[in-house]
Amino acid sequence: MPSRLSRILQELEDDDYRVLRVIERNLSRYEYVPVEVVERQARLPPSRMLRSIRRLSDLKLIRRTLGTLIGYTLTYTGLDVLAARALMAKGVIEEFGDVIGAGKESDVYLAVAPGGRRVVVKFHREGKAPFHRIRRTRSFAAGMTRRSLILWAKLLGEREFKVLVELHSRGARVPEPIAWNRHAVVQGYVEGAVELYRQPPLGEEEAIRVLRQILETVRIAFQDVGVVHGDLSEYNVLVVYRDGGVDAVVIDWPQYVYASEPHAEELLKRDVYYIVRFFRSKYGVRVDEGEALAYVRGERGEPPP
Ligand SMILES: Nc1ncnc2c1ncn2[C@@H]1O[C@H](COP(=O)(O)OP(=O)(O)OP(=O)(O)O)[C@@H](O)[C@H]1O
C-alpha cells in the first residue's frame, strides 16, 4: 500500500508546488503569509490559485490563520512534500515507500533511489531539546512559532547530514549519508537491522563485539570529529546480522554537541554509561565504566573488556 506521502506526491500538480514554495519562501517574513502576497508571487489566475489553495488545505499541507486577515502557513506535511519533491527532482529519490519509524522527533521512510537501491529518508520534526542546552518542555514548544519550528527542523536536517559525512568518512559505524534537503536526510538503509532495545539474541562474544564497535564509534566521534552523540542509548543503536556475523550501527546524531562545549564531558559520560549499563544488565557483559570512558577519550588504546 502506498504511503500517504507518495499518494500526495502523485496527486499534486505544478500549481500546488508553486503555491507551497511561495508560502515557504515568505515564512522568513510572515508567520502567516497574506493571501495577497501568495497571489502576487504565485502569478496564477485567481481560479487556479483558489483551486490549489483548496487542495493544499484539504490535504493539510497548509493551514489558514484564524485571524481576520487571510493568510497561510505550511504544516510539517507541507514541508515534507517540498523536500520530497526536491529530492525527486534532483534524482536522489525515485519513489517513497512505507514509514518504518514514526515518533515525536521524526518520520522515517523507506525509499527507492536510482538503480533500485533502498534508502531511508528521515524527516525531522521540531522537538529534541535544543542540543540539550534547553530542556524540552511544553511551554518551550508552545512558545515556538510555526516559522521557528520549521527553521529548527531544517537546521536539524543540515546538522545530521553534515555530522554523518564527517563520521562516515572517518570510519565510524553510522548510516551512509546520501543527501539532504530542508529537514530531510537521506541515508543508506541498514538492511536487516534490529534496534538494540529489542534485545536481539547475541552470544557472549557477539555482545562484546557489538559493545566494542559502539565504543569505537563514540571514540572516533570524540577524538577525530570532535563531537559527542548526546542521546546514545539502546534506542539509537541498530544491530545487523550479516555474513554470519553481527555489527553495530549508531544512528540519530542531530543533537550532537561539540567536544569543546561545557556539557560535552557530562554527556559523553552519560552516553558511555547508558550503553555499558545496558550490556551489563541484558547481556551480562562486565565492563568498567571508567575504563570505557578512558578508551573513548583516548587515554587507553584498546576498548574493554
Ligand atoms: N539508516 C537506517 N536504516 C534502517 N533503519 C533506520 C535508519 N535510520 C532510522 N531507522 C529506523 O527509524 C527509527 C527512528 O530513527 P532515529 O532514531 O534516527 O529517529 P528519531 O529522531 O529517534 O525518531 P523517533 O522519534 O521516531 O524515534 C530507528 O529506530 C530505526 O528503526
Ligand SMILES: [Mg+2]
Ligand atoms: Mg532515535
